[in-house]
Amino acid sequence: MGKTQIEATQPTTTQSSNFKTGAQAVMQSLVEQGVSTIFGYPGGAIMPTYDALFDYRDQLKHILVRHEQGAGHAAQGYARMLNKAGVCLVTSGPGATNLITPIADAMLDSTPLVCIVGQVKANLLGTDAFQECDVIGMSMPITKWNYQIVDPNEIPEIIAKAFYIAETGRPGPVLIEITRSAQAEMMSIPFKYQKCESIISYKPRLEPKEEHVEAAAKLINGAKRPYILAGHGVLISQAENELKEFVEKTGIPVATTLLGMSAMDADHPLFVGWPGMHGNYGANVLTNSCDVLIAIGMRFDDRITGDLSTYAKQAKVVHIEVDPSEIDKNVKADAPVVGDAKAALKALLPLVKKADHTEWRAEFKKYDDEEYEKITKKDLYHEGNQIKMGEAVALLSDKTKGEAVVVTDVGQHQMITNRYYRFKKHNSIVTSGGAGTMGFALPASFGAKVAVPEREVIAVIGDGGFQMTLQELGTIAQSGLPVKIIILNNNFLGMVRQWQSMFFDNRYSFVELQNPDFITIAKGFGIEGHTVSDRNNLGESLDTLLNSKKPYLLEIICEKEENVFPMVPAGACVTKVMLE
Amino acid sequence: MLTTYTISVFTTNTIGLLNRITIIFTRRRLNIECLTVSETERKGVSRFTIVIRNENREIVEKLVRQIRKITDVLAVFGYLDDEIVFNEIALFKIATPLGSPALDVKTINLDWNAKVVHWGLDYVVVEKNGSEEEINEFYAYLKQWEILEYIKSGRVAVGKTEKGLVEYLPEGNWEIV
Numbered sequence: 153m154g155k156t157q158i159e160a161t162q163p164t165t166t167q168s169s170n171f172k173t174g175a176q177a178v179m180q181s182l183v184e185q186g187v188s189t190i191f192g193y194p195g196g197a198i199m200p201t202y203d204a205l206f207d208y209r210d211q212l213k214h215i216l217v218r219h220e221q222g223a224g225h226a227a228q229g230y231a232r233m234l235n236k237a238g239v240c241l242v243t244s245g246p247g248a249t250n251l252i253t254p255i256a257d258a259m260l261d262s263t264p265l266v267c268i269v270g271q272v273k274a275n276l277l278g279t280d281a282f283q284e285c286d287v288i289g290m291s292m293p294i295t296k297w298n299y300q301i302v303d304p305n306e307i308p309e310i311i312a313k314a315f316y317i318a319e320t321g322r323p324g325p326v327l328i329e330i331t332r333s334a335q336a337e338m339m340s341i342p343f344k345y346q347k348c349e350s351i352i353s354y355k356p357r358l359e360p361k362e363e364h365v366e367a368a369a370k371l372i373n374g375a376k377r378p379y380i381l382a383g384h385g386v387l388i389s390q391a392e393n394e395l396k397e398f399v400e401k402t403g404i405p406v407a408t409t410l411l412g413m414s415a416m417d418a419d420h421p422l423f424v425g426w427p428g429m430h431g432n433y434g435a436n437v438l439t440n441s442c443d444v445l446i447a448i449g450m451r452f453d454d455r456i457t458g459d460l461s462t463y464a465k466q467a468k469v470v471h472i473e474v475d476p477s478e479i480d481k482n483v484k485a486d487a488p489v490v491g492d493a494k495a496a497l498k499a500l501l502p503l504v505k506k507a508d509h510t511e512w513r514a515e516f517k518k519y520d521d522e523e524y525e526k527i528t529k530k531d532l533y534h535e536g537n538q539i540k541m542g543e544a545v546a547l548l549s550d551k552t553k554g555e556a557v558v559v560t561d562v563g564q565h566q567m568i569t570n571r572y573y574r575f576k577k578h579n580s581i582v583t584s585g586g587a588g589t590m591g592f593a594l595p596a597s598f599g600a601k602v603a604v605p606e607r608e609v610i611a612v613i614g615d616g617g618f619q620m621t622l623q624e625l626g627t628i629a630q631s632g633l634p635v636k637i638i639i640l641n642n643n644f645l646g647m648v649r650q651w652q653s654m655f656f657d658n659r660y661s662f663v664e665l666q667n668p669d670f671i672t673i674a675k676g677f678g679i680e681g682h683t684v685s686d687r688n689n690l691g692e693s694l695d696t697l698l699n700s701k702k703p704y705l706l707e708i709i710c711e712k713e714e715n716v717f718p719m720v721p722a723g724a725c726v727t728k729v730m731l732e
Numbered sequence: 733m734l735t736t737y738t739i740s741v742f743t744t745n746t747i748g749l750l751n752r753i754t755i756i757f758t759r760r761r762l763n764i765e766c767l768t769v770s771e772t773e774r775k776g777v778s779r780f781t782i783v784i785r786n787e788n789r790e791i792v793e794k795l796v797r798q799i800r801k802i803t804d805v806l807a808v809f810g811y812l813d814d815e816i817v818f819n820e821i822a823l824f825k826i827a828t829p830l831g832s833p834a835l836d837v838k839t840i841n842l843d844w845n846a847k848v849v850h851w852g853l854d855y856v857v858v859e860k861n862g863s864e865e866e867i868n869e870f871y872a873y874l875k876q877w878e879i880l881e882y883i884k885s886g887r888v889a890v891g892k893t894e895k896g897l898v899e900y901l902p903e904g905n906w907e908i909v
Contacts (some may be wrong), residue, residue, distance in 0.1 A: 288748060293755050297803040300747075317803055352904050353744050354803045477797040480790075 170342035174304030175204035175335040177343055178268065181311040183211050184345040187239050189230065189602060190214045191223040195243025196283055197270030200335035205241075215602065215631065218623040220247050222595040224254020225621070228263045229559060229599030232582045235388060237264040237318040237326075238599065244270040245283030248329070249290065253589055255325045256294040260586025261411060262384060264323035266314045273333040274302045287329055296324030304334045308345045316348035321356025322475040323388060356474065360491030360499055368470045368487040368496075369503035371444050377512045378404045379442035379467075381427060381456070384411035384585075385449015385474060391494035392578040395448070396420070398497050403508040405516055407435040409450050411585045414575035418554060424516045428456040429720050430567035434519030436718070436726045439464050441515070446470040449493035452482040453586065454723075462725040472496045526731045527717050531572070538711045539687045541565055541640050544694075545572035545612065548638070551694050556608040557582065557600050561593035561617035564646035567716045569612045591620030594637065598624060601633045608636065608698070615641040615667050625677040628703045636697050637681075637705045639670055642712050650715045674705040681705030734785045736765075736813055737792045738889045741780040741799055742772070742806040742900060749804055753780060756798050762786065766820075766886030772897055774906040777806065783887050807900045811891060818889035822867045823849075824858045827878040835877065844870050855880060 172180060178201050182190070190212055194202040205214060217223040220242045227238025242251055248269040258265045272281040288300050297317045299310055307330070314326040372378060386395050386408075392415050399406050399416075405424045408415045410431075416423045425432030427439060439445065445467040450456075457463045460482060471478075471485035472493055479488040489496050531542030545568055548556075554576035560566040560583045575581065582600050584592040597611035618639050628635050649663040674681040681704055684693035690708070697706040719730045743749050750769065757764055765783040772779045786792050796810045828835060835856060840846050846860035860870050867884055898906050 289751065292748070292752050293759065298748075351803070352902050353806045355902060475801070477794070477801045479797075481794055481797075 172339055172343045173200065173204065173335065174301075174307055174330065174337055174339065175200040176207075177304060177307040177339055178311065178330065178335070179204045179208040179212065180343060181308045181345050182239065183208065185311065185315050185347065188213060190239045190241050191217055191226045191230070191599065192241030193217055193220050193223055193243070193247060195247045195270065197244035197272055197332045198241065198247070198335070199270075200332060201241065201268070201270070201330070214241070215627065217595065218626045219621065220250030221253055221591065222621055222624040222627060224251045224265070224267070225257070225589075225592050225595035226599030226602070226624070226627070227265050228254060228258055228261075228592075229582050229596035230603040231258075231264050231599075233557065233579065233600045233603035235390065237266045237315055240265060240267045242267070242269050243283065244272060244287065244329075245285045247283075248287040249285060252290060252294070253587075255291055255327065257584050257587040257589045257592065258325040259294045259296070261584065262323050262388060263325065264318040265325035266311075266318050267325060267327045269327060269329050270335070271300065271329045271331045274331045275333070277302075277331070287327070291327045294325070295327045298327040298329070301328060301330045301334050304337045304339045305341050307334070307339070308343060312346060312348040313351065316351065317354060321354075321358075357476070357490050358474070358492040358495050360472075360489045360496045362499075364487065364489045364491075365496065365499045366503065368446075368472070368489050369500055371468050371470055371487050372402065372404075372446060372500070373505045375444035376509075377442045378402070378444040378446060378509065379438060380404050380406035380446045380448060381409060381450055382406055382412045382415050382448045383409040383450025385472075385493040386412055386415040387579050389449065389474075389492045389494040390579075391449070391497050392416070394494055394497035394501070398501055398504070401501065401506055402504050403506075403510075403513070404446065405509070405513050407431070409453075409456060409585075410570055410583060411581070412450060413570055414578055414580040417576055418574035419576070422513070425520075426570060427726070428453075429458075429722070430571070430716050430718065431456075431720075432520070433523040433718050433729050433731065434516040436720055436729050437519060438515060439726050440466065442467050444468050444470060446472070447483075448472045448497070449474070451475075451478045454482070457482060457726070458720050458728075459723055459725045523718065523731065537686050537688065539685065539690055539708055540714055541568040541642075541710050542572050543687065544638070544640060544690060544708050544710065545569050547690060548610065548694055549573045551691075551698060552608055552610070556580065556610045557604060559583070559593050559597035559600055559609065559611045561611075561613040562588045562590045563614045563617060564642075564650065564714070564716050565612055565614045565640040568640070590617040593617060594621045595624045595627070597635050597637070598628050598631070598633065601635045602631070605633065610636045610638060612638045612640065614646060615639055615643060615665060615670075616645045618670070619667075622673065625674060625679055629678040633703065634701055635703045636700070637703070638697065639705065639707045640710050641667065641670070641707055642710045642714065643667060644712060646714070647716070649713070653713070653715065655721070670705065670707045679703045679705055681707065683707040683709060685709035734787055735789070736783060736785050738811045738813070738816055738818060738887060739780075739782040739784065739792075739796060739799070740809045740811065740889065740891070741782065742808070742897070743778050743780065743802075744804045744806065745771070745776050745778045746804045749778070749802070750780070752802050752804075753782075753799060756795065757784070760791070760795065762791070762795065768886035768888055770888075771909070773909055774897060774901070775909050777897070777901070777906065781887055781889055806902060809891065809900070811889065816889040816891055818863070818887050819861055820864055820867060820885050820887050822860045822870070822882065822884040824860070824871070824874055824879055825855055825881040826858060826874060827855050827880050829854045833877065844873065846870060
C-alpha cells in the first residue's frame with residue numbers, strides 16, 4: 153500500500169546461517185511449519201519480509217492478490233479445503249484493516265488463518281506514524297489470538313504458536329503483527345523452529361468425557377423421534393464417515409446446516425435437507441416434533457433457531473461441540489458432549505442401538521412432497537424462456553454429478569445453491585455463513601482452487617456481491633487456474649429486495665443495480681466468458697463453462713424478481729414456514 | 733433481583749489481555765462495577781477480580797465461559813458473595829482547618845475500625861478497609877466533616893475453599909514468587 157521510503161539495504165545473511173533477520177526467520181518458520189502457499193500484498197511496513205520472501209520464492213508460493221480482502225478470503229477458501237491454516241501476508245495500516253472483514257468472517261465460520269501483518273518501526277509505535285494503525289486493538293474481538301512482535305528473537309516461537317492456535321480445537325483466525333524493525337533486525341540467538349504442541353493456557357478438549365458420551369447414548373437409545381443437525385464441525389474434524397456410520401446404525405434422519413452441507417451425501421435416504429431461514433420445510437418444522445435433538449458440531453445460530461423461546465422445547469438436546477462456550481449459549485443441552493465431532497461419534501458408535509425409525513422418517517417425506525409441489529416444481533419446471541436461479545443450479549449439479557467444490561457468495565443465490573446443488577462429495581461447500589460477507593466467493597473460490605487444483609471449483613455469485621471483489625479476476629487470470637465463475641444476475645440486490653417486498657411493503661429502497669457488462673470486464677482481465685439469458689441455451693452454456701481449461705465466467709440472466717422459499721421470517725418459530 | 737457476582741480470572745501475564753477481557757463485557761452491554769488486577773504468588777500468573785451485578789445468572793455463566801475461551805486465560809470462576817472472603821479499601825481526605833470540629837480519632841479507630849494514615853497541615857487521610865456497605869456507612873459518618881477527596885479500590889477476593897491457586901491452574905511447573 154502506498155509509498156515507502158527507500159532505505160539502505162538491510163544486512164543479509166544466507167538462508168543456511170543460523171543467525172537470521174526477523175524477516176528471514178518469518179520465512180524459515182513458515183517453511184518449517186509446512187506452509188506452501190501465501191496470499192499477500194506488499195507495502196511499506198512489510199517490505200523487509202517481502203525482501204526475504206524473494207529468496208524463498210521457490211519454497212513458498214506467494215500469490216499476489218489485488219486487494220488485501222481478497223487475500224483473506226482466498227486464504228479462507230484454501231483453509232476450508234485443506235483443513236489447515238491459510239496464510240496472509242500484508243502491510244500495516246490500510247493493508248491490515250482491509251483484512252479485517254475476512255478475519256471476522258473466519259472467526260464466525262471457524263476457519264483457521266494465520267495473518268502476518270507489518271507494523272511501523274518499534275520506536276514509532278503510538279506516534280500516528282505513516283500507515284500506523286492499532287491493528288492489535290482492532291482485531292482483538294475477531295481473532296482467536298493475536299500478538300505484536302517487536303523482538304525478532306520471538307518470531308519462531310510465536311509463529312509456531314499461531315499455527316497451533318489457529319488449527320486446533322475450534323479453528324479460527326490468528327493475527328501476528330511484526331514491527332518493521334523486528335523484521336529488519338538480526339536475531340541475537342540462533343534460529344530454531346519447533347512446532348507448537350501445547351500451550352498451558354489453551355487446552356482444547358478433543359476426546360469427550362466418558363460419562364458425557366454415556367448420557368448422550370442413553371438419550372439417543374431411548375428416543376422415538378430422534379433428529380440430527382450436523383454442522384461445520386463434522387467437516388472440520390473430517391467426521392463424515394463416522395456420521396454416516398452413526399446414522400445408518402441408528403436410523404436417525406439428519407439435516408446439515410448451511411456450513412455443514414456436503415457432510416452427507418445429498419441422495420442418502422437418511423438425509424433430510426437443511427434447517428434454517430431458507431432451509432427445507434420438514435427439516436424446520438419437525439425440529440419442534442422430535443423428542444431428541446442431536447446437534448453435532450454446530451452452534452444453533454439464530455438463522456437456524458428462529459425464535460429460541462419456541463425452539464425444540466419438547467426435545468431433549470444432545471449437543472456435541474468442541475467449543476465449551478457454545479454449550480447452553482443459545483439452546484440448553486440436556487446431554488452436552490464437549491469434544492471433537494469425530495472423536496465423539498467414534499465414542500458414541502458402540503453405545504448406540506440399532507434402530508430404524510421408519511414412521512418418523514416418513515414424516516419428513518410428507519413435508520418434502522408438499523415442498524416439492526409448492527416450490528421445487530415451480531423452480532425447476534416452468535413455462536417461458538426466462539431462467540430461474542434454481543434450475544440453473546440444479547442443472548449445474550447434474551452436469552457436475554454433484555462432485556464439484558461449490559463456493560457461494562451471500563444472498564438469494566447462496567440459498568438457492570444450497571437448496572439445489574446435490575452434494576455427493578465431502579467437504580465441497582465454501583460459503584460465508586456467520587458473517588454473510590458479500591464479495592466472499594470470488595477470492596474464496598480462487599483460494600479453494602489453489603488448494604485442490606484437481607477438483608472442479610465453481611463460484612456461484614450474485615451480481616451485487618461480484619462487484620465487491622471483482623478485481624480478483626486479475627489474480628485468477630494471472631494464476632491461470634481454471635476457476636469457473638457463474639454470476640446469477642437478476643439486476644437486484646435480490647435478498648434485500650425480497651425482504652423489502654415481503655416485510656417493507658414493496659418499498660424497494662436502493663436495491664436495483666445498473667450493472668456493467670460483466671463479460672467485457674472479464675475479457676479486460678483476460679478471462680473468457682459469455683452471457684446466457686434463454687433457458688433453452690442454459691445446458692449448452694454450462695457445458696462451455698465446465699469444459700473450459702481456463703478460468704471462465706458465465707453470466708446467467710435470471711428472472712428479476714424471484715423470491716426464495718421456503719422462508720422462516722427472522723425471529724419466527726421454526727414451524728412458521730412460508731412456502732409462498 | 734440484582735445479584736453481585738465476583739469473577740476471578742487467572743491469566744498468563746500478557747500485554748493487552750485486560751482489553752481482551754473487558755471487550756467481552758462491552759459487547760454484551762454488561763457494566764463492570766469494579767476491577768482489580770494484581771500479580772499472584774505464582775510467577776507469570778495475573779489475577780483479575782471483576783465485580784458485576786446482574787439479574788440473570790445464565791448471562792453471568794455465559795460470560796464466564798466466554799472469558800475462559802480467551803487463549804491466555806488459565807482459569808475463571810464466578811462467585812456469589814457467600815462463597816468468597818472479600819474486601820475493599822477506601823481513602824478519605826478530610827479538611828481539618830483551624831476552627832473546624834475536631835476529628836474523633838478514637839471513634840474512628842474503635843467503632844469504625846479505620847485509621848488516620850497521614851496527618852497534613854490542614855487535612856488528614858483516613859483509611860478504611862471493609863465491604864462496600866461498611867465503607868458507605870463510614871462515608872455517611874464522615875460527612876460531618878468536609879470530605880476533600882474519596883477513593884475506593886475494587887474488590888479483592890479469595891474463594892472459601894481449602895484449595896490453593898495451583899490447584900485451579902492447568903498442570904504445570906508454577907514457580908512461587
